[in-house]
Amino acid sequence: MKRFVKNIASEREYVVAREKEVPVSQYYGEDTFNFDVMRQKLPADVCKKLMNCIKEADKLDTEIAQTVAHAMKEWAIDKGATHFCHWFQPMTGTTAEKHDSFIELTEEGIPIERFSASQLVKGEPDASSFPSGGLRSTFEARGYTAWDPSSPAFILRNGIGATLCIPTVFLSYTGEALDNKTPLLRSINVLNKSALHMMRLLGNDKATRVLATLGPEQEYFLIDMDYYYKRPDLALTGRTLIGAPPSKGQQLEDHYFGSIKERILSYMHDVEEELYKLGIPAKTRHNEVAPAQYEIAPIFEEANIAVDHNHLIMETLKRVAQKHKLAALLHEKPFAGINGSGKHCNWSLSDNFGNNLLNPGQSPQDNVQFLVFLTATIRSVYYHADLLRASIASSSNDHRLGANEAPPAIISVFLGEQLTKILYDIEQGVITKATNKAIIDMGLSTLPVLSKDNTDRNRTSPFAFTGNKFEFRAVGSSQSIALPITILNTIVAESLDILADKIGTKSGDVRQAAIDVIREEFKTVKPILFMGDNYSKEWEKEAAKRGLPNKKVTAEALEDLVTDKAKELFNKYGVFSTVELEARYTIRLERYIKEIDIEAKTLLDMVKTKVIPAALRYQNSIASSCLRIKDLLGDRAPLDAQKQLCETVAALSNDIIKEADKLSRLIEKATAMHDEIEQAKLYAYDVKLQMEALRSKVDLIETVASDNLWPFPRLWEMLFIS
Ligand code: ADP
Ligand code: MG
Secondary structure, X not given: OOOEEEEOOOOOOOEEEEOOOOOHHHHOOOOEOOHHHHHHHOOHHXXXXXXXXXXXXXXXXXXXXXXXXXHHHHHHHHOOOOEEEEEEOEOOOOOEEEEEEOEEEOOOXXXXXXXXXXXXXXXXXXXXXXXOOOOXXXXXXXXXXXXXXXXXXXXXXXXXXXXXXXXXXXXXXXXXXXXXXXXXXXXHXXXXXXXXXXXXXXXXXXXXXXXXXXXXXXXXXXXXXXHHHOOHHHHHHOOOOOOOOOOOOOOOOXXXXXXXXXXXXXXXXXXXXXHHHOOOOEEEEEEOOOOOEEEEEEOOEEHHHHHHHHHHHHHHHHHHHHHOOEEEEOOOOOOOOOOOOEEEEEEEEEEOOOXXXXXXXXXXXXXXXXXXXXXXXXXXXXXXHHHHHHHOOOHHHHOOOOOOOOOOOOOOEEOOHHHHHHHHHHHHOOOOOOOOOOEEEOOOOEEEOOOHHHOOOOOOOOEEEOOXXXXXXXXXXXXXXXXXXXXXXXXXXXXXXXXXXXXXXXXOOHHHHHHHHHHHHHHHHHHHEOOOOOOOHHHXXXXXXXXXXXXXXXXXXXXXXXXXXXXHHHHHHOOOOHHHHHHHXXXXXXXXXXXXXXXXXXXXXXXXXXXXXXXXXXXXXXXXHHHHHHHHHHHHOOOHHHHHHHHHHHHHHHHHHHHHHHHHHHHHXXXXXXXXXXXXXXXXXXXXXXXXXXXXXXXXXXXXXXXXXXXXXXXXXXXXXX
8 A cells, every 4th residue: 555655856855745644543563563463363372372472471482483484474475575584683783684585496496485483483694794702703603593572573665675574682502692682681581570579579469570661762963965975974984073163053042842844854754654664653753952953752662672663763764864865864973063962761660560660659559669669770870880881882972971962971860859858868767748749658657749740850960860760861872772771671680689688688567678778778879869960060070079980981981891890790690691791892892993993094084185185276276366466466466364364274284284194193003003902092092182183173274265165065054954
């Protein structure tokens, strides 16, 4: 069924003609092998087993795989799919797919479409070209993918092709996780266990499962594709490496929540249609703070699915942009001088009845449970702020963290006034007097009814409680959110277990015991709370006094992934083995080095092959013009200011050549280094500093050089023309 006819008439013109209006609810999820399809296509007993496996995390009964594979194939072919693939998330941070056609030839050479149970359940992509961070030697380059039934299979449409994608994990033959999904799934199970244990202890025996819920708000930029391809820096590194700041940036604050331009809205509409077909609940869209910056946020989902869906959202944003002759930039800092992009990860816990465990309850019992989960989360951030920081560390996010628009590299927790007061009151044994709220007698002390509306906002906080969920705001826009969420799930599980142990050792009423434990814990962990302005210099000093980590540079922040503390934690919970953890560290460090290396070389190339020639041409044009005017007018020629301009341009050109040379030599030095940690530091400090030094000269000359001669689209054009 064709719903839309799209026609991109010319580069700047596009027409979206609607053939027929179909409410979203009628096609939502039509390209996913969802519960509805399962019910229609599978025999009742198979359907039930599969659903139990999905909803209750039961072990997959492989006997049903044949039936499921057959139904999936029929369904996919019906949808126009010719190929299938195992869709997985290698440690590159993106997704990978290797397509196989359904077509096989019988012995008589007759083509038939076939998709077997084993093809559904297991795949064997050659793993040798994926980063393994040293794991490779232990598994001899071979890896396999295995079906993750908890995330629905879907049809990926790209151009005229349609492919059945099966979400999978990616493992080595010796069982090490080569991907981001496996540890995430492990952490989800770990959290489930610890949370259930705590709930039982507190007398809640109804829930049978606890899920981490996740709603990532994805920020991105859109610029005209024409400009994008004329900028090697954008095409190769995702950000502009040079460019004089436009006179208008975001100072008028007229973009945030402004009316969305028609071209952009058509694009968003198209993106959302694709997402709805994939069963991705895109909910909000709006202009963000910087010019040409936007945001899309889905309704929250179970964490595993939310992570898969975030990957699909990122891919869809990029793919659909091409159709609209736009380029979607997911980089954390595509343009200096204006806001960069993040991905606020809203995170909470839900039981199998959909009760949000971070929702302040209406009953005393709920309130104690709420306070325990809240304290466990705060506690986990206090002890593992370094891990959360490391989970979001990348060369691109370094540009954003602490840049007065995004949270700093110091991880702290924002709670809001009311909750902070309650925790302090508990700590000090003061009975909270709620002034305008009903008081619930807990028989122990009194707590006010907590209400979501009472929580205030602090946009500068990296980890804020926002009413009924935490919002991890320091996460980068381009990254896979699997690792931050894996770490968050695991550290909260650990804190829940530790609190449970402490509560368990106390005699008497369990709720009283819980309040006592909260009191004791809070005394230790309260330095992680910060309600003030996270951008301020005073906070940096104060945080240092409190002993909170503040590693501004990825090269250093990553080291915290492989401390003894980290290894012990992840080993204990079986989320990462030591080699798995070390592999992630190695891969991220290597990636960091390579990314800056690519940036530095791209910058050099742009400067040497375009900027310097343009500068020299301009210099020459002023010089020859002066000479000719002198010929013509002799001593009457008013040339003093023109000579001055010529001198300015000549001096800048000279500087640029020198600075470029210095950068060249630094890259050579870095390339020759063998110690990766030292190498990373050279890139982090010397190379980046030299890139800045070169850039500042280039940006200066851009402001005086002839626009006709300037070899790249300028920032103002990219940001304001679309
Ligand atoms: P705000 O009040 O912060 O603007 P919303 O309620 O609109 O928030 O939610 C913002 C984001 O948080 C959305 O992406 C939403 O899906 C997500 N979110 C809301 N509740 C939860 C939850 N319980 N768990 C995870 N994410 C949630
Ligand atoms: Mg936002």
